[in-house]
Amino acid sequence: VLVSEIGEFGLIRLLAQEFAIPYPPVKAASTRGLLVPLGDDAVVSQRRDAAVIWTTDTMVAGVHFLPGVTSWRDVGWKALAVNLSDIAAMGGTPNLALVTLVLPAEFRVEDAVELYKGLHEAATAYDVTLGGGDMVRGPTFCITVALSGLAYTPRLGEARVLSRGAARPGDVVAVSGTLGDSAGGVRLLSEGAPIKTKAQKLLRQAHERPQPRVTLGKAAVRASVRCGIDVSDGLVQDLGHIARASGVGIRVDGARVPVSDALREVFPSEALTLALSGGEDYEIVVIGARAAVEGLIGATDTPLTVIGEVEQSEEPFVVVEDEGRRIPLPRGGWDHFSGA
């Protein structure tokens, strides 16, 4: 069945049925955390006394994923996950998501249902309310998620977030999980090679089912860590954002950058390069006083590794060293228009 055959309202009705949401909105129906039922002109949160965090990210078919390679369910998961990662990088608690779809007329209803299953899985895993959005016709599939969260706000205190501009000389730099797996997964998928071994499957999964580090981000802001970013463009480029925003230099010990056994097995000679500049890791970097950052190691289930430190510098810089020798950096990371 194509979406053009059942129409927008037909599709909304079907999805509402699938996920047991009252639609069309009925009198007295309500959704957890919302002041009015879904299907109004806009969603309205219950009143809360906290600063609101907001982010948005888009995925376009053929650009951010390959239809026919990545399942629609994984596309749904990832579309929410990449936004969750931005909230995690601010130390916030995700709250409410709006989903906008651009669908070609020939898009299959079954695929739309799979997509929503993935969105729903991520929403459930991270305790987020899916609060409606918009659905329009267009030549190319695009999904845009706008996600709001709440900033940690101590009673009677000011709201507190992890920000890019808060790194200070003497701070230590730590990163969650392992880096480069997602970039390894992209490479396997784009080469079209069969994905068979456990290691290959782990890389693919890192790319298609990222696990945003919300718990760690929340713990970090409560532990008075000041600075954070999620690793989406690639470690070096993302540290560059921090170096510029904070007006500091960052020195990374290449030997400490966490690389998975799977990545070393599949791409033995390129593992570190992928880890430094691969992108789409959706791990988070936290930067703060040594005691605060080291106190986070083991405080949550999320692995956290200290990889470097912050230095005073007139000119912002990022260097990666291996036993004191500087590793030459490729012009790494993403620029969405001018190249890979």
Add this chain to the structure above:
Amino acid sequence: VLVSEIGEFGLIRLLAQEFAIPYPPVKAASTRGLLVPLGDDAVVSQRRDAAVIWTTDTMVAGVHFLPGVTSWRDVGWKALAVNLSDIAAMGGTPNLALVTLVLPAEFRVEDAVELYKGLHEAATAYDVTLGGGDMVRGPTFCITVALSGLAYTPRLGEARVLSRGAARPGDVVAVSGTLGDSAGGVRLLSEGAPIKTKAQKLLRQAHERPQPRVTLGKAAVRASVRCGIDVSDGLVQDLGHIARASGVGIRVDGARVPVSDALREVFPSEALTLALSGGEDYEIVVIGARAAVEGLIGATDTPLTVIGEVEQSEEPFVVVEDEGRRIPLPRGGWDHFSGA
């Protein structure tokens, strides 16, 4: 200059320069109403003790507007305006917008600047902060705006919004401005006829530069009006949303539906049909007790006309009558997939 020649960061830098926003984000820079400078992982509002309203809408080139016909500046204006209209229909105060662009590689930088000028004009006119967003490459131009606003929240009271499910038998129905002008404008533009007369220009402007009724929505919620919707799908279809959500019938007096002189002049025989089912008016319907609704007439600069009333009914319905005779309704309004 094409966006692919200067890259994403180049384009962001250029736009930031154009609108005097510090970029890359620098230490100590801040933007009105935001806790951290633009360019972080997400935007963070200043803490406010109010319920947050959220909405999102997308425009796709070739579907929602014709490139080469509608200027990029007007596309920018309208992309924000249609979202402002949703906030207006809740009686909220618009606050913060995130803008997501899908841009083809061959998109011209000059057009991106024009687009942002239009966004900026609307943001300035309605006192909204443009809080960043996302920019990705894709085959077709799309713009998605996610807009947050604040619900009217009396001191010590519960947040109050205009909702679709709050119409009650005995209520009166009123609509702002005039209806059908935008649909008339669409028809002129799609016919490609020269647009010369003052009346023709007014219709075009109604379509390309809608004026969301934020002031009226805010006044309505403060005047204890309970129910509202913006006219985006077409009056009859939008009243149908209310009839279903509220479980009521709605009777409209066709002779009272406000139609502009311009629409009567350009489309004399079809003016009422366009007004009833044209869509994209971005006027608002307010429904509530007679005294509350009539008290709004003249209370703001926005024209407001009582057009009908709400009746008790087992089955939700909308009828339009002319001197007691029922006007047959075309299956009006929009369904974005199954046809215009």
